[in-house]
Amino acid sequence: MELKDRLIKYVKIDTQSDPNSETIPSTKKQFDLAKLLQEELISMGVSDVILDEHCYVYGTIPSNIDKDVFSVGFIAHMDTSPDYSGKDVNPILISNYDGKDIELNSEMTLKVSDFPQFKNYIGNDILVSDGTTLLGADDKAGIAAIMHAAKYLLDNPDIPHGKIKIGFTPDEEIGRGAELFDIKGFGCDFAYTLDGDEVNIIADENFNAASAIVNIYGTSIHPGSSKNKMVNAINLAMEFHSYLPSFKRPEHTEKREGFNHITEIEGDVSNTKLSYIIRNHDKELFMKQIELFKEIEEFMNKKYGSKRVSVEIKENYENMYEILKDKPEVIDFAKLAINDIGLEYKMESIRGGTDGARLTFDGLPCPNLGTGGGNFHGPYEYCNLTQLDQAVKVILNIVRRVGEA
Numbered sequence: 001m002e003l004k005d006r007l008i009k010y011v012k013i014d015t016q017s018d019p020n021s022e023t024i025p026s027t028k029k030q031f032d033l034a035k036l037l038q039e040e041l042i043s044m045g046v047s048d049v050i051l052d053e054h055c056y057v058y059g060t061i062p063s064n065i066d067k068d069v070f071s072v073g074f075i076a077h078m079d080t081s082p083d084y085s086g087k088d089v090n091p092i093l094i095s096n097y098d099g100k101d102i103e104l105n106s107e108m109t110l111k112v113s114d115f116p117q118f119k120n121y122i123g124n125d126i127l128v129s130d131g132t133t134l135l136g137a138d139d140k141a142g143i144a145a146i147m148h149a150a151k152y153l154l155d156n157p158d159i160p161h162g163k164i165k166i167g168f169t170p171d172e173e174i175g176r177g178a179e180l181f182d183i184k185g186f187g188c189d190f191a192y193t194l195d196g197d198e199v200n201i202i203a204d205e206n207f208n209a210a211s212a213i214v215n216i217y218g219t220s221i222h223p224g225s226s227k228n229k230m231v232n233a234i235n236l237a238m239e240f241h242s243y244l245p246s247f248k249r250p251e252h253t254e255k256r257e258g259f260n261h262i263t264e265i266e267g268d269v270s271n272t273k274l275s276y277i278i279r280n281h282d283k284e285l286f287m288k289q290i291e292l293f294k295e296i297e298e299f300m301n302k303k304y305g306s307k308r309v310s311v312e313i314k315e316n317y318e319n320m321y322e323i324l325k326d327k328p329e330v331i332d333f334a335k336l337a338i339n340d341i342g343l344e345y346k347m348e349s350i351r352g353g354t355d356g357a358r359l360t361f362d363g364l365p366c367p368n369l370g371t372g373g374g375n376f377h378g379p380y381e382y383c384n385l386t387q388l389d390q391a392v393k394v395i396l397n398i399v400r401r402v403g404e405a
Contacts, residue, residue, distance in 0.1 A: 003392065004385050007127065007144040008091050010036075011136035016086040017079035017171045024180055025055040025079070025170035033078045033140075037168055040147060045154045046166065054180045057168040061153060065160045065403060072333075072402050073165035073191030074149070074395060075366065076142030077172030077355060081377040084134045091135065093385075094126040104131030110380050117374065124386035129379060137373035137383035142194030143168060145371055145388060149395040159396075161403045163188065169355050175209075175316055178358035186364065190330045192398065193356040196370035198346075199387040199394065202334045203368040205321035205349040206357045207258070207279040208286040212293050213312045214240055214274040216267070233272040236300065236308060237265060241274065243296045248289070256281045256349055260289060281319055281349055317353050320360035320367070327365045333405075334369060337397035341390055369394060 013033045018026040025031070031051075038051040046059040055078070063069070080086035094102060099122040102110040108131035112118045129135040146166060153159060165188040169177040172195070196203055218233030241262060246252070250259040258280025265274050278293075280286035290313055297311040324330065331347075338345040356366030372387025 003144060003148050003389055004093065004125065004127065006148060007137070007141060007383065007385070007388065008093075010140040010143055011089050011091055014087045014089075015079050015136075016082055017174045019082055019174040024176055026174060026176070027079075030055050030078055030170045034168065034170070037078075037143065037147070041150070041166065044151050046150060052182075055170040056181060057166075058182070058186060059150075059166040061150060061161070061164040061166070063161065063163040064157060065162060069162035069405055070190065070402050071163035071165065071188035072398065073167060073186060073188040073364070074146045074194060075167040075169065075191050075355060075359075076146055076194045077139045077169045077177050078143065079170050079173050079177075080134060080136045080138065080140075081173045083377040084379065085132070086134055086136055089133045089136055090130040092128050092130055094128065097121050097124050097126045102126070102128060104128060104379065107131075108379060110382070115375065115380065121384055121386075124384050127383045127385055129381060131379045134376070134378055135373075135381040135383065137371070137381055138376040139172065139195045139371075141371035141373045141383045141388055141391075145194050145391040145395060148392045149399075152392070152396065153399065159400070161399045164399060165191065167191070172355050175353070177355040178362065181355070181359060181362075183359065183362055183364045188364070190327065190365040191356070191359070192334065193354045193366055193368045194371050194391065194395070195354045195356075196350075196368050197372070197374045199370045199372050199390045200338050200343040201346050201348045201370045202331060202338070203348050203350045203354075204324045204331055205281060206317070206319055206353045206368075207281055207351065208283055208319050209316040209353055210278040210286070210290060211314050211316060212276040212278055212290075214276070214293070214297075215310045215312070216240065216272040216274070217308050217310070218270050218272070220268075220270040230269070231304065231308065232269050233267060234269060236304075237267070237272040237274055240296055240300060240309060243299075244292070254351075258282070258285055258289060278313075279351075281321075283319065283322075317357040318361055320357045323360045324365055324367055329405075330365050331367060333398050333401050334367065334394070336401050337394045340397040340401075341393045343390070
């Protein structure tokens with residue numbers, strides 16, 4: 001099976017996760033892909049293949065060399081983002097891309113002026129959706145690369161390597177992908193998530209992340225007789241939001257700049273709820289952002305003389321750099337593997353998170369590698385298939401480098 005055909009087969013399976021579900025997996029349809037991957041791993045000869053009750057898929061390619069070397073894992077997530085439909089994905093293959101705008105459908109065009117990275121993709125093969133759904137390269141491109149590399153290794157048993165572990169997770173897009181990951185059973189020294197964009201990028205840093213729920217309690221009185229009596233929770237919610245600096249919103253930040261992002265507002269005069277995510281690479285600045293939410297809560301409650309505002313903060317994951325900075329060999333293997341395919345590696349801080357962030361702090365060092373995807377979580381998502389093929393080679397080079405160490 002060609003790599004592009006493998007990816008197309010995977011993206012056509014709807015695996016969208018649901019943040020409002022309390023189960024893991026959050027949607028049963030993620031099992032549709034998990035069962036397929038289980039069958040494919042078994043058929044290609046992977047050992048100890050497991051699909052557990054929570055939709056985690058594991059497999060092992062045993063070592064075929066006598067000496068003791070590091071064991072290495074490769075991980076990708078099966079779910080797609082709840083931000084945009086992943087149902088009935090219709091992939092469109094652009095062979096030998098000519099550098100021009102790509103018409104996704106009669107009403108939607110992927111314009112190079114909006115996405116200038118496409119100027120670098122001339123001559124490459126590109127996969128896009130038809131604009132009515134996301135593509136699902138996040139992270140089925142990672143799955144395809146891992147599966148393709150595993151198949152190659154098993155078809156070529158003369159290639160020396162240590163123990164290789166494979167893992168596919170549910171619910172990464174809603175922050176739960178590593179929650180029930182069996183690190184002890186996975187049993188390797190370090191791993192890599194294949195969940196990035198440009199194939200030459202190594203990410204050893206991610207956001208510190210928290211969520212904030214702000215509950216506003218008003219007093220509802222008939223508007224005809226409400227003078228000096230009504231307290232409108234909607235107005236207080238807008239006031240709360242106004243105290244957060246506008247320049248720290250995601251639409252005004254980049255690189256290592258943190259942000260506070262309001263994701264949802266719901267309610268009425270009596271009760272209004274604001275939902276936020278809080279992000280920063282710098283731990284000290286991150287904690288100051290959290291403290292600001294608490295300061296606003298205290299200020300408004302004093303201003304209105306009663307408990308009108310309640311802030312609930314939940315820290316989600318930490319910056320994996322705090323662990324990876326003391327594991328240079330893990331990054332070095334990836335650097336060498338990228339150089340081996342004639343590319344210059346680039347270190348980058350993720351403006352987001354991956355399963356690897358949580359896994360790293362739980363004891364499995366796990367930086368992130370690229371697969372050639374981009375414009376994730378929306379209708380302009382794509383996968384550069386030429387880079388995806390390079391991602392397979394990066395995996396194989398990591399395996400070789402680790403086996404030689």
